[in-house]
Amino acid sequence: MTDLVSLACDLVDVPSVSGEEAQVARFVASYLTDLGYHVELFDAAPGRPNVLATTDRPPRIVFSTHLDTVPPHTPARIADGVLYGRGACDAKGIVAAQIVAAERLRAEGVDGIGLLFVVDEEMGSVGARAANAHPLAGECLWLIDGEPTDNRLATGCKGSLRLTLCTAGVPAHSAYPEHGRSAIDALLDVLVDVRHATWPNDPMFGETTVNIGVIAGGTRPNVVAAEARADLQIRLVTEVAPVQTLLERAVRDRARIDYLTAVPPLRLATVPGFESCVVRFTTDIPHLTNWGTPLLLGPGSILDAHSAHERISESGHEVGVIFTSANVGEALRLLPGHAVAIDFSVPGAVPAHVEAAAAVGVPLVEGTTAWQGDEARVRTIVEGGGGALVYGANFSIGVNLFYRIVSRAAELFRGVAGYDPFIEEAHHARKRDAPSGTALALQAILSRGLGRGEEGPRVPIASTRAGHIPGTHRVAFDSAADQILLVHTARSRAGCAAGALLAARWIVGRRGVFPFADVLDDILALELEKERKVR
Structure with missing residues (x-):
């Protein structure tokens, strides 16, 4: 079985700043080949390969994210259950998670799985544009695009307008500035008006935001600057044209505007039962339109991406076995070795599930309702066998x-x-x-x-x-x-699931029967302390 954390660390350790993705692409291609996939490396630009991995069946469901990162590269480091390093959450941790998810689906007999990892998402989406022309794109029904959404399913994402403002001046000796004209002064005047412009708002996407990411100009302090430029990224909540009109009105011919890329905001498909959100960032999805219906979600927080403390928690939970009516009779054989069991089933089955978990020493989180008529019997089973049980009508x-x-x-x-x-x-x-x-x-x-x-x-x-x-x-x-x-x-149902997982972490190493409501304060205090240590 693929070790998720080790794979994520290996990926983070390979530098892959936008434009320099070849090494990590080859690493991923080799890894997927060893897992038995048919792997294709195809260039999005010279020396910048995308990776596509498929099975013997046409890819109906494709996991996708990007291989490139923003600078600077920082190697992997694990501390207190958290993986730090460039790309930890954006998006190499997601690459690892998608590979592990695909492997689990294949192990369960789900075929028609594909993996698509592209270059250049952090810049101009050259990789996604090239992938959209791939002949297998038309076979795909669902594209699961990975970005750090805190594992919430995005209902929409803002658009993006990237541009450069360029101003020209007349060079002169800085001791006699009246004989020249500063391109930097002109650029600063333009930027003041751009920053104070009134930009559109949208009920779903929120406000338009403008980021001045790069300012450059001049050659040295004793020369009046002949040239200056500023690179801007505007996060769009409307179509592109109205924002371009407002920008050009603010600039008023005082600078040249070089438009680089433009992507409108996007409303996305959702699936019932998932916690959802609207994200402010832009993704490769608008450039992967031939790859079926897109869904956007992934582990990690976008607030950690691109930062000096970029990180992703390794404290996820691996599902070892899922019991249904078909295999519940094998619980005594399959449960040993697991850290905890979680039960959301039917009332009549609760005593038997409690007895099986207690017999093999596996703590149980019991979320089934309407079994309280058997509570005395359940307590006897747990306490008599030295087991552990936390239960509640609702774990939210x-x-x-x-x-x-x-x-x-x-x-x-x-x-x-x-x-x-x-x-x-x-x-x-x-x-x-x-x-x-x-x-x-x-x-x-x-x-x-x-x-x-x-x-x-x-x-x-x-x-x-x-x-x-x-x-x-x-x-x-x-x-x-x-x-x-x-x-x-x-x-x-995400709130209930999250609470059950908190209870699962808490119950390990304890003995006895605990109502969830009675131990909630202790659980939350321990989680808060853990978060403080990480930060």
Whole structure:
């Protein structure tokens, strides 16, 4: 099996600043050849090869990202579970992750996988433009383009306009500047007006931003500058033409504008169940239009890219085995050697899953709901076998903080006449239990906070099962005069998955049975301390 972290380190250690990608391209090509792929190196420009790896089947799903980095090169270094170095997150760590993902899919029998790694993304996307003309492009149905999005699926990305402003002057001795005209002074005047121009905004993409990345001019301090230039990149939220009009109005013929590249903003396809975002950067996707429907996501944060501390966390989780009804009977054989198990299944299966995990000494994160009738039996299994279990109706951090908000609200309404509490919850049509475990947890929280006890009237719950709703819970206090409504809306299942992984890291090395809500503060404190050490 490919060692993800070692591969990422090896890639980071190979310098590949834009224009100098040949060495890393050959390294990747050799690596993929050894894994059994059909590998093709094809030049996007002389001495700058792209890498395309395919199987025996036409590539229907292609993972793609770029091989080049911004300068300067810094070698790989691992400290406290974090890989540092140029390209760690943009995008050599992603290259490694995509190779490992492709290998896992192939091991599971998924064929028709391809890998496309291109040059020059950080400059002019020469590599992507060349790849778009490749004859296999038309075979691809889905292109998964890798950029650091914190593993969120991007719904859109800003466009980009790259240009150079050039001014001309008249050289003269700097002691007699009145006999010349400074190109630098002229350029600075133009840049002031460009910076103070009013640029477009968009509800989805936000504001247009202008970055003056390079300023150069003159030859020496005792000569009035004859030439000057500034390289700019404008992040677009509209089509290119309106921004060009505004720029030319600000420049007013005082400088020559050399337009280099122009890419409009892009709205992207999404997949239900993924946490999403809009990114401000531009990618190779607009130049890979022949490679099927694009999806944009990858590990790492764009805030770390191009920085002196560029990094990516190595503390991911490797899935060793997935249990279904077909192989759950082999749990006792397949579970040993794993650090932790996570269960989101059906209530009737929970005791058997707990027993299997405890028997082989594997801690269990239990996210299944509606099994509490067997809680006494489960506790006996775990505690009797020296096992470890953390459980919760919902592992979303937001939901668990919502529990606390509702608890405090119930305490405030305790004894206040005229307000009737109620709960409404809605989930996708495939969810089996109703009410949801989260709604039942909220019901119990309200009963405690309102002082009703177990014998008092229960807060009513209304449940809806329809469509693709990830999960919405409303708690209301209604009176004849007004209504106070508290709402938690899950935009995807990613929040629940993230909380379960936090619990998985926490439970390793512990023994006993722990409700997730009771240990949440400890989990968050440990994660915060870990983040402080990294920074």
